[in-house]
Amino acid sequence: MSLRVAAAGVLLLFAASACVGPARTEDDFDRKARTTADEVRSAVQTALLVVEATDVHHLNPQYVSVVVGESEDDASAIESAFASIQPPDAHADSVRRALLAIVAQATDGLADLRIEVRRGHLDHLGDRTKALETTADRLDAFSKAHGS
Numbered sequence: 001m002s003l004r005v006a007a008a009g010v011l012l013l014f015a016a017s018a019c020v021g022p023a024r025t026e027d028d029f030d031r032k033a034r035t036t037a038d039e040v041r042s043a044v045q046t047a048l049l050v051v052e053a054t055d056v057h058h059l060n061p062q063y064v065s066v067v068v069g070e071s072e073d074d075a076s077a078i079e080s081a082f083a084s085i086q087p088p089d090a091h092a093d094s095v096r097r098a099l100l101a102i103v104a105q106a107t108d109g110l111a112d113l114r115i116e117v118r119r120g121h122l123d124h125l126g127d128r129t130k131a132l133e134t135t136a137d138r139l140d141a142f143s144k145a146h147g148s
Helices: 003-018 026-057 061-083 090-118 126-145
Strands: none
Touching (some): 061 090
């Protein structure tokens, strides 16, 4: 299987998972929130992994830029899909606010990382990655707290 075919499959998976239907119950909304947290965390971890690999294997800066940019795009699309869901009740309003605050930190952190990478500052990403690791941990904690 070629790299293009594999990449297209991954993008299709993200696109399909980003299509979120309505939430009619509190449980349904919690499940969608948990899935959103997991998917955004995955995008963050992808960016962190490529940065870590860059430190060890001296990856091509253009490749790192593309991966980080696509991680940011994925997280933003997931954020937008979740934000469009109508919360069914006051509990869901609270869950929505909490999750979107964490997701905003993730997308902002990915944007900051992308900017630094594209500026060629691959040796100075430590602060950016630490903040993203913290955000990934918060997304994981959110997901576990809203598990079934």
